[in-house]
Amino acid sequence: MFGCARKICFSRIYNYLLRTLILIILGCVDINNGLSxxxxxxxxxxxxxxxxxxxxLPVLSTSSMSTADSGIxxxxxxxxxxSMGSNHNDDESTNTSSGxxxxxxxxxxxxxxxxxxxxxxxxxxxxxxxxxxxxxxxxxxxxxxxxSPMYFGTENSTVITTQIGATAHIPCTIHNIGDGVVSWIRRKDYHLLTVGLTTYSSDERFSATHLKHSEDWTLQIKFVQLRDAGIYECQVSTHPPTSIFLALNVVEARAEISGPPIRYLTPGSTLRLMCRVLQNTEASEFIFWYHDNRMINYDIDRGINVSTEADFQSSELTISRTRREHSGNYTCVASNAQPASVLVHIFKGDNPAAMYHGHVGSSNKSYQNQLLLQIMFICTVGYSTYVSHVQYFV
CATH class of the missing domain: 1.20.58 (Methane Monooxygenase Hydroxylase; Chain G, domain 1)
Known part of the structure; x- marks a missing residue:
């Protein structure tokens, strides 16, 4: 009896809760439909x-378009x-709009x-x-x-100096070149060297260098020789063409040893030789000293000390206590210059300077004797020729 009543009670409660849940769901759907x-x-x-x-709004001109857009x-x-401010009367707005x-x-x-x-x-x-x-x-x-008009950044009549064997760079800076084309011309024979970056010369030592977006058009000459000296023209293909002229000066770098070319010393004295590189436009890579045919830069055990500047512009050779075997020819050789030499004599004697002057005097006397002998020979030959002609006519 009680079990049946309990089952009936639970079934009624279940049905009631199910109906309530269905009504809630339907109410939410209606609310969403109304809001949408x-x-x-x-x-x-x-x-x-x-x-x-x-x-x-009329069709606006371009000058007032922005104003019209901002107004809209x-x-x-x-x-x-x-419209958002009237959301508190949603029901009335919905009825009015639908009606x-x-x-x-x-x-x-x-x-x-x-x-x-x-x-x-x-x-x-x-x-x-x-x-x-x-x-x-x-x-x-x-x-x-x-x-802006085209103009040159490099001054006209600029002189560039380089040495034999080096690489010469003749600059030509051009501003606002636009569509212009740069040409290089050798003036002494009016030979066209380059147009743009193309080389027209059969001499492969000539070329034009130019970096993208750069204003520099440089003529490069490798392994410069003395015959390369002269005037070069940098021309731009404007209407009419515009040019500047630049001079290339070629020099010969050489080494020079200070003092007389012949030195006379006694054993035990100090020999000091100073060598400088002159007229070089590029730094030397080395300076070597030679005693006759032997390189002596590192002959410290023989009493020879060589000190060279870091830029290889000068070098000094020193022998603190000379000996007879130190006599001979000393040569200063730079990597990119003509060498220089001196002759050193080491002998026993009281007055090396007098010996030096005596050597000079004997040289002058021998020269005078040779000249006198040549004059006497010419006179003898002339006299014999004269006698033979006189006898022939007689």
Whole structure:
């Protein structure tokens, strides 16, 4: 008896809860439908209002387009704010909109407003594009008329000095070259060397160097020789052509040992030789000292000390206590210069300077004796020739 009553009670409670849950779900669905229909109706009202505003606005010129767009944006913002402000009367707005207008007609009118708005946007875009092209054409014309003229950054008659065997770089800096083409011409024979970056000379030592977006057009000459000296023309293909002229001066670097070419020393004295490299436009890679045919830069065990500057512009050889075996020819050899030599005599004697002067005097006397002998020989030959002619005529 009690078990049946319990089952009936539980079944009634279950049915009651199930009905309550179904009602809650249905109520939520109705609320969502009401809110969505209200939101759609409000959006339709806003689209209609925007359509009226866009139809009332005339086609604007490009100068006032930005002002009109900002005005429309302000109006749309205010309309949305006013529509959002009336959300507290959702039921009344829903009833009024449903009773006064047909949803299908409002949607069609909204679509019509959107299409007309799109057509006006296309007109606006076309107008802006045409004005943009006009402005670009005007800017291009202004650049063609008022662009900066071409001019040289390198001074005319510039002199470049280089040494034999080095690589010469003759500069030519050109500003605002535009479409101009640079040519290099050797003036002494009017030989065309390069046009642009192309070499027209059969001599492969000549070439033009230029970096992209750079204003420097440099003529490069490898392994310079004395015959390369002269005037070179840097010409730009303007109308008429414009040129500057640059001079290349070629020198011969040489080594020089300070003091007389012949030295006389006694054993135990100090020998000091100073060598300098002159007229070099490029630094030497080394300076070597030679005693006869032997390189002696590192002969410390023989009492020879060599000190060379870091830039290889000068070098000094020192022998603190000379011996007879130190006599001979000493030569200073730089990597890119002509060598220089001195002759050193080491002997036993009291007055090396007198010996030196005596050597000079004996040399002068021997020269005078040779000259006298040559004169006597010429006189003898002349006299014999004269006698033979006299005898012939007699």
């Amino acid at each position: 229909s209200s939101y759609v109706d409000k959006e339709n009202i806003l689209l209609n209002q925007n359509l009226i505003i866009s139809q009332q 944006n302000i109006l749309q913002t205010r309309l949305r704010q006013s 006064s207008s047909n949803p299908s007609s409002s949607i069609s009118s909204s679509i019509t407003g959107i299409s007309s708005s799109n057509s006006q946007n296309k007109i606006y875009e076309n107008t802006v594009d045409s004005h943009t092209e006009d402005n670009l054409n005007k800017e291009t014309a202004y650049e063609d008329i008022y662009k």
